[in-house]
Amino acid sequence: MPPALLRATRLLAGLLAAWLLAAAWPAGAADALPGVQTVDAAVFDAPGRAPERVALPDTWAHRSVDRGTPGRYRFGFELAKVPQESLALTFTRLSSHHQVYVNDALVAGHAQGPRESNPGVPVPTLISVPPSFLRAGHNTVVVEVRYVMRAGLSQVNVGPMSALRQDHQRYLLSRVALPQALNLGAAALALFMMLIWWLRRSEVALGSFGALVLLGSVRNYSYFLDTAVTSARASDWIFYTANVASAVLLGVFAQAFAGVRWPRYTRALLAALVVLPALGAWAAWHGELQVVRGYTYPLMLAACMPVLWLCGRRAWSHGGWSAAGQALGIGAMLAAVGHDYAMQTANWLPITHGFWIPYVMPLTLGLFSLALLHRMVKAMGEVEALNTELEARVATRTRQLEQANAAKTRFLASASHDLRQPLVTIGLLVGLVKDSSESARMRQMMDRVDEAVGAMEGLLTGLLDLSQLDSGTVQAHRAAVRVADLFDAIELHEQPAAALKGLRLRLRPTPAVIESDPVMLDRIVRNLVSNAVKYTERGGVLVAARRRGDKVRIEIHDTGIGISEEHRQAVFQEFVQLDNPQRERSRGMGLGLAIVQRTAAMLGHEIGLRSQPGRGSCFWVEVPAAQRAPSAAPAQQPVPRLQGRRVLLVEDDPTVREAMVARLQSWGAQVYPCTSLADLRRWLAQAGDLRLDLLLSDYRLPDGDGLQVLAEVRARFGAVRALVVTGDTGPEELGRLHEAGVQVLHKPFRGDALLQALQA
Structure with missing residues (x-):
């Protein structure tokens, strides 16, 4: 304590002890005050009883007097002369129903009704006696009382009003x-x-x-x-x-x-x-x-x-x-x-x-x-101590989570980079074999290999997308977007998959215009539509847009398996698939909804889900309505392949380098391969007056990185168009590439993606 x-x-x-003693101590007499007399005896009489002299204080119960009968006390006091001021009579206990006579004159008391007071309650009382009621010598006092309980009378103090009033007030203060x-x-x-x-x-x-x-x-x-x-x-x-x-x-x-x-x-x-x-x-x-x-x-x-x-x-x-x-x-x-x-x-x-x-x-x-x-x-x-301890635990746990997250990021970066290198080689070589093969059986086998490589690429691409969203390297570029254009692009991409399963994919026409990042919004809606097609076996998928105030809600309805209440939060987590225990590649890797949620959070768009197991689901995303329509996009002109282009390739992995050289040459490019930053410097020293059209460099090199390659090449040839390929997913590396403003192609990639990036 x-x-x-x-x-x-x-x-x-x-x-507590002091008040017990004080309350138990009987009230003392006031005869110590100057001019004050204490009356400690009186003659008592009551109906049916002979007068008797009693000591004060008098308690009727001790003398077997019925408390319900009226009683009368008679006593006297002496005065040498009639005082100039009023005289006072003080009682520590006097019935509230009383009449007091001094020299046969009523000086206090009156008959009281039962609802006006508690008749017969003994209370401290002070009675003033005017000088006109007094006389020199012996004065007689008669006190008539009536009680209902605790009948009796205390000692009486008689003295000047100036002497007894203050004493009586002190008594009232302490006892009342x-x-x-x-x-x-x-x-x-x-x-x-x-x-x-x-x-x-x-x-x-x-x-x-x-x-x-x-x-x-x-x-x-x-x-x-x-x-x-x-x-x-x-x-x-x-x-x-x-x-x-x-x-x-x-x-x-x-x-x-x-x-x-x-x-x-x-x-x-x-x-x-x-x-x-x-x-x-x-x-x-x-x-x-x-x-x-x-x-x-x-x-x-x-x-x-x-x-x-x-x-x-x-x-x-x-x-x-x-x-x-x-x-x-x-x-x-x-x-x-x-x-x-x-x-x-x-x-x-x-x-x-x-x-x-x-x-x-x-x-x-x-x-x-x-x-x-x-x-x-x-x-x-205890709460403060627990708060302090909790804050310390939270800080410790936060540091541990940050360290674990950093370790996870490093692991994913290293693992995905090491996995991407052979996937790039396989993808390029598979495309090259398919283009050069004349055997139908060989092309069919290459298609199966291509599907397997595509599944791996999808997984690594999903991990890369999550890493980019977590690292903050992705920036939203908002613009006015026609929902109809968005729906047309999604229908073109998803309609074959729906038709293959016998599903009806409908995208309801709409004139709505919204404000968002077109690429990120396309990724969100495309993921939701793709999921709906994958998890719907009969019926169809409906995509519609509804105006809700100053927002437009894009809804994706399906007639699939539905999602129970307890799983509606879990489906937005990584690698969660509710109806794919065999982990079939055709149903994805469980990263789509995690990417959807994080992309929507970055854009500030609200996403939601309504579902009934066995009846289907409805995923929706709410996007702000645009104030103006988007400007018409310029017509796309076909871009020729790389015929006659001089391409400088810097890649340290020999298998990837050989595959990329072969692919670039198949597109008509003239390729100058280098294995490292040192090898590049030697090549630059011997390049002479060669004109360079494109630079294609891996980001991670044994003696440097792609940004250093870009700096040295541009120092030699000027503003050469460049493309950096990388398999890294770490936030720091992605942040450096983003800040440099260089075009990036993430591994693994197919030949078509490489060609498109080089032509851009």
Whole structure:
């Protein structure tokens, strides 16, 4: 426990003990004040009783006087002369229903109706006696009282008003105003506890104790009121019911506080909460509630005894000042309840004794508040520590993920580069063999080889696309795009595959114009349409565009297998294919939707999916509508092949170099092959006045890279058109090529792609 909270707990425990002693200490006489006399004896008479001299304070229950009968006290005091200021009579306990006569003249009191006050409630009272009512020598005072409970009279102080008023106000402050203020504050804090319980229902101990304190605080505050809002019988029943409910809440709290459950004890408490208020209502109606109190209050006190054991058990098991202070507070509350029962109900104590529970309950609540504050401070500290630990773990995990991602990128770059080199050779040689072969059987075999190479190229191309998207080297170039042109290109590419499967591919005509990167958007929609064709066995695929406000939604509907709810997020991950356990190459490699999602995210386009298993799916992408139509594209002119072109080739891999030389020569080019940067420099030194048309260089060389080759060739021949081929997928390498602005062809590639790039 923090030192500050420990000191506060000790302070409250000390205040609790001090208030117990102060409340138990009888009120002292004020005869120490100058000119003040203390009357400690009087003659008492009541109907049916002979007058008798009694000592003050006088408690009727100790003399077997019926509290329901009116009583009269007679006493006197001496004055040397009539004072110039008013005289004061102060009573620490006088019935609120009283009449006071001085020398046979009524100076205070009046008959009060049952709804105007609580008749017979003993309260501190100050009575002013004007000088005109006094005389020199002996003065006689008669006090007529009527009680409903705690009948009697305290000592009487007689003296100047200036001397007794301040003393009386101090008494009211400590015995009336202070407990009222304490209980108002306790009620507010109890409401706060109940609010915590409302928000966190597991805090049963906190909620039940808050309800107990709230109920007790309202009851304690009303102890010091001499004005009632209901009749005396109704007030008595309300107080009785409040005490029963307090006992029940105390039992519920003790079980929650100790962390135990006693079902039989709980059932007995709940039965008492139902039966005793009903019994009290009947008794109050017949004027017998005091008798019922005499029997039921001891039973309720006995029912509260297990609370001491439960709280002590909690303090013993948890240890520390906090648990001990809370257990001490509960014990003090039970002691105060016992004292107040002995004083008010059993009438075992003198009338001058006051209530203890209005002092003890707020202080006990203070101990629980400190414990709650300690829990909150401790919880906040634990949260801060957990946050710090979590941040450290997140930072560590982030570094590990970054390292793993970098390692993965390096691995993919190296692996794909090493795989691309033989694929380039195979692709070029397969194309060369197909072009030169005259045997139908040989061309058929080459077609199968070409399909296998195409599958590998598709996988590596997908990995390259993902690497480019992750590295940030791909930049979007937005322009106005006619959706009809996009649909025409996709239909031209995908219609043969749909027809081969007997599917109907429909692209609904639309005049919509959108704003996006034409190449990237084509990749998105083409991937979605291709997937729809691959995973649809009967029916067809419909591609349509719908205007939605300032956006156009392109939808791809199919009648395929559909996607269940639990798999709709997974399909956008890499290498996920739901209906291809055999990993058939004809259905792709599971990279298309991952590329679609990342490309759409880069463009800021929203993608979505609706699907019903067995009925089909609908993938869609929302694209902003364009403000203007695109300008007409210039007509494409056919580009001749490389007949007569002088091409400088720099490639370190001998098989790739030989295949590319053969392919370039088959297109009519004159090729000058080099194996490295050093070999290039030797060739440049011997080139003389040779004119160079094209530069074709691999990016990764044993003694340099393609950008160095480009720099040296342009330094020698000027602005030569150049094409760099690469199999690297690393973000750094792709970033360098992008920043250099050089045309790039990614491995693996087919002969047609190489020719198209060289002709561009």
